[in-house]
Amino acid sequence: MKANIKGFFKPLVESLIAIIIGMLIGAIILAFSGYSPTEAYVALFDGALGSKYGWAMTLSAATPIILTALTFGLGARTGLFNIGAEGTVYFGAIAAIIFTNILGNVLIGLLGGIIAGLVWMSIPAFLKVFRGVNEVVSTIMLNWMAYFIALYIVLQKIPNPDDPNKTIAVPVSARFPIVIRGTELSWAFVISVAAALIAYYILWHTTLGYELRVSGYNERAARYGGINPKKAVIWSFLLGGIMSGLAGATEVMGRPPSYAISQGMANIYGYGFDGIGVSLVGRNHPIGIIFSGIFFGMLKAGATAMQIEAGVPLEMVRMVQGIIVVTVAIPGLLDLLKRGVRK
Amino acid sequence: MKNRGLAVFLIGVLLFSVAISGCIGGGEKTETQTTTPQYAGKIAVVYDVGGRGDLSFNDMAYLGASKAAKEFNLELKEVQSNTESDYLPNLRSLAQTGEYNLIIAVGFMMTDAVTQVADEFPDQKFAIVDGFIPDKPNVVSILFKENEGSALIGALAGLIAANDGKDKVGAVLGIEIPVLYKFEGGYRFGIKWAEEYYKQKTGNDVKIDLLYTYTGSFTDPAKGKTAAQAQLGQGAWVIYQIAGAVGLGVFDAVDEYLKSQGKEMGPPFAVGVDSAQDWIKPGVIIASMMKRVDVGVYKAVEMAIKGNWQGGIMELGLNEQGVGVSTIDAVKEMFNSLPEDTKQQKLKELGLASEDELFAKLEETRKQVPDWIWQAVAELEEKIKSGEIKVPMATTKDQIEAIREAKTWQEMEDLAKQWESS
Numbered sequence: 001m002k003a004n005i006k007g008f009f010k011p012l013v014e015s016l017i018a019i020i021i022g023m024l025i026g027a028i029i030l031a032f033s034g035y036s037p038t039e040a041y042v043a044l045f046d047g048a049l050g051s052k053y054g055w056a057m058t059l060s061a062a063t064p065i066i067l068t069a070l071t072f073g074l075g076a077r078t079g080l081f082n083i084g085a086e087g088t089v090y091f092g093a094i095a096a097i098i099f100t101n102i103l104g105n106v107l108i109g110l111l112g113g114i115i116a117g118l119v120w121m122s123i124p125a126f127l128k129v130f131r132g133v134n135e136v137v138s139t140i141m142l143n144w145m146a147y148f149i150a151l152y153i154v155l156q157k158i159p160n161p162d163d164p165n166k167t168i169a170v171p172v173s174a175r176f177p178i179v180i181r182g183t184e185l186s187w188a189f190v191i192s193v194a195a196a197l198i199a200y201y202i203l204w205h206t207t208l209g210y211e212l213r214v215s216g217y218n219e220r221a222a223r224y225g226g227i228n229p230k231k232a233v234i235w236s237f238l239l240g241g242i243m244s245g246l247a248g249a250t251e252v253m254g255r256p257p258s259y260a261i262s263q264g265m266a267n268i269y270g271y272g273f274d275g276i277g278v279s280l281v282g283r284n285h286p287i288g289i290i291f292s293g294i295f296f297g298m299l300k301a302g303a304t305a306m307q308i309e310a311g312v313p314l315e316m317v318r319m320v321q322g323i324i325v326v327t328v329a330i331p332g333l334l335d336l337l338k339r340g341v342r343k
Numbered sequence: 344m345k346n347r348g349l350a351v352f353l354i355g356v357l358l359f360s361v362a363i364s365g366c367i368g369g370g371e372k373t374e375t376q377t378t379t380p381q382y383a384g385k386i387a388v389v390y391d392v393g394g395r396g397d398l399s400f401n402d403m404a405y406l407g408a409s410k411a412a413k414e415f416n417l418e419l420k421e422v423q424s425n426t427e428s429d430y431l432p433n434l435r436s437l438a439q440t441g442e443y444n445l446i447i448a449v450g451f452m453m454t455d456a457v458t459q460v461a462d463e464f465p466d467q468k469f470a471i472v473d474g475f476i477p478d479k480p481n482v483v484s485i486l487f488k489e490n491e492g493s494a495l496i497g498a499l500a501g502l503i504a505a506n507d508g509k510d511k512v513g514a515v516l517g518i519e520i521p522v523l524y525k526f527e528g529g530y531r532f533g534i535k536w537a538e539e540y541y542k543q544k545t546g547n548d549v550k551i552d553l554l555y556t557y558t559g560s561f562t563d564p565a566k567g568k569t570a571a572q573a574q575l576g577q578g579a580w581v582i583y584q585i586a587g588a589v590g591l592g593v594f595d596a597v598d599e600y601l602k603s604q605g606k607e608m609g610p611p612f613a614v615g616v617d618s619a620q621d622w623i624k625p626g627v628i629i630a631s632m633m634k635r636v637d638v639g640v641y642k643a644v645e646m647a648i649k650g651n652w653q654g655g656i657m658e659l660g661l662n663e664q665g666v667g668v669s670t671i672d673a674v675k676e677m678f679n680s681l682p683e684d685t686k687q688q689k690l691k692e693l694g695l696a697s698e699d700e701l702f703a704k705l706e707e708t709r710k711q712v713p714d715w716i717w718q719a720v721a722e723l724e725e726k727i728k729s730g731e732i733k734v735p736m737a738t739t740k741d742q743i744e745a746i747r748e749a750k751t752w753q754e755m756e757d758l759a760k761q762w763e764s765s
Contacts (some may be wrong), residue, residue, distance in 0.1 A: 336365070
């Protein structure tokens with residue numbers, strides 16, 4: 001029990017210190033560029049947490065990145081460096097649009113996202129287990145393949161005839177209801193938190209989760225203990241696929257105003273990569289990921305306020321946020337590296 | 344061990360805060376210099392993901408908004424969008440404050456977001472550039488008759504080619520969206536008009552083909568360069584770029600082609616778009632089709648401030664100076680709106696000593712084209728303005744196909760009348 005508390009508090013304290021250091025560095029850069037750091041940070045926190053609207057923005061921004069972080073986190077727990085969430089998000093979104101246009105129902109849309117995620121993630125899983133292909137290489141390549149295949153589908157197969165700039169939209173009957181009117185917070189947030197809780201339950205309260213984690217710590221020991229590490233790897237990929245497939249689906253079903261994919265996939269691009277950072281900050285722990293996802297969401301929501309209220313240009317806002325994110329991710333990264341070296 | 348780490352950390356914090364407090368003082372100093380204490384109101388501009396610094400669309404919007412802000416003594420707030428999902432939050436956060444006399448959304452991609460926010464905040468006035476939101480009293484949609492301006496470019500390009508005994512001109516376009524059909528259709532109309540004008544003037548029959556490429560991007564100059572190189576290889580004599588930043592690659596391709604021929608000035612020429620882009624590569628760019636986003640934005644602000652607000656469509660054509668062929672004066676105005684160090688750097692890149700030298704070179708570029716051609720373009724302009732000639736405005740795939748198949752400009756004009764009456 002004592003070890004457990006220590007295992008919880010140490011990362012928390014480390015993260016808090018990292019946030020403070022990151023903010024201090026950001027403050028210096030802001031000040032040297034002629035902007036008031038106090039004004040900027042007050043705007044950031046006030047915009048993201050100071051009102052019901054701000055909270056809604058923060059949580060809605062956290063929704064997709066919690067899910068993609070779970071993909072990376074589940075992989076990392078099994079000793080994998082799975083960065084294929086990005087491509088999986090595209091197919092999750094496309095499947096959700098196609099499925100809901102056939103049958104306008106939220107559950108059907110989520111099912112579409114799950115199936116797309118499972119199918120796409122089974123490719124690197126197969127390559128890893130049966131051909132020994134390193135998942136870093138395969139998922140990077142698959143991300144690019146996904147990008148161009150998805151682009152083709154978006155442009156050629158499901159474009160909106162009235163507005164060629166985007167795809168057909170998810171029908172009204174399959175959209176997530178908005179929780180607070182006049183915000184973007186939809187019930188999709190609940191899905192992502194539930195997914196994180198389920199991932200936590202699987203990892204620490206089921207035999208499968210035990211097998212996943214043991215394979216991550218030491219493959220040989222796992223085999224000695226009667227665990228098939230191949231099975232663990234496949235499960236880790238597939239569960240991860242479900243998570244980022246859902247991220248794509250919830251994004252098109254839950255974010256106003258367009259409920260569609262726009263050309264160049266501009267509105268769903270990048271969530272997979274953001275997820276890596278979110279997972280590192282959350283120490284690849286599903287519960288940690290919920291909080292770090294909300295932290296990232298806060299930075300996103302606060303960016304608007306920093307521009308409008310403190311007059312800091314977007315480029316500067318992003319730079320400061322980037323610095324904070326990097327410093328916050330460092331402890332998690334070191335953790336991951338240490339474990340890799342030990343193995 | 345632990346204590347030492349803590350001590351180092353605390354000292355670090357101390358140093359940081361000292362450094363910062365010094366800087367904050369500095370920050371405030373600059374602030375008092377720049378803020379003007381009095382203003383009659385506030386306006387806000389929300390840029391799309393392209394953002395400021397594109398030397399065309401978004402910068403033109405800023406030009407109009409800043410001019411209006413200065414003239415009407417308004418505070419101008421600029422907001423940039425990082426991704427497409429920022430449009431709605433950006434607009435909402437501004438509208439929520441209730442402080443702004445007008446919120447201007449730059450770019451048709453914000454149409455959905457503006458539609459939604461306009462319903463949520465019925466008392467807030469909005470303007471959208473290029474977006475079509477016809478039936479909301481609190482939204483004005485600023486649209487342009489790009490077809491009219493492009494017709495003039497078509498006439499210019501067609502006559503330059505005909506005059507040099509060539510039979511092809513080119514167009515490099517961005518993503519295939521309805522707005523670009525307006526450009527393409529107008530350009531085709533102008534080329535056909537040039538064919539007939541040339542025949543009447545010289546008695547020689549000419550046929551000028553259009554090579555056109557939709558690159559599928561507004562942001563990748565490499566794509567524009569490849570497309571333009573292919574067109575030059577096939578003999579295109581003037582290439583009209585309608586592709587945002589992709590067009591910068593078109594300018595490069597024509598520039599390199601000229602250099603490989605040992606020439607410093609065209610033909611072949613490129614044509615710029617949206618702002619007066621001639622200064623970007625003097626000698627290469629013969630003129631630009633100006634889409635005066637600045638004029639539209641200025642008019643919208645004026646309307647909102649002076650109390651004669653009217654929601655709906657504001658359509659600007661040749662008559663309203665919403666579109667037109669660039670003049671040297673227009674280039675000067677655009678160039679002078681750049682920050683001073685950018686100007687100096689640009690001149691250095693171009694290998695020119697002063698602004699005067701730049702404008703002299705632009706004059707010389709224009710002299711490569713005989714006077715009668717410029718006059719012919721002016722003639723067409725007058726005829727369109729007076730309503731004697733009607734340029735078709737294609738906004739759907741079917742309409743642009745019909746124009747592509749038309750053999751003469753009169754046929755296209757018939758299409759224009761047909762669409763107008765329906």
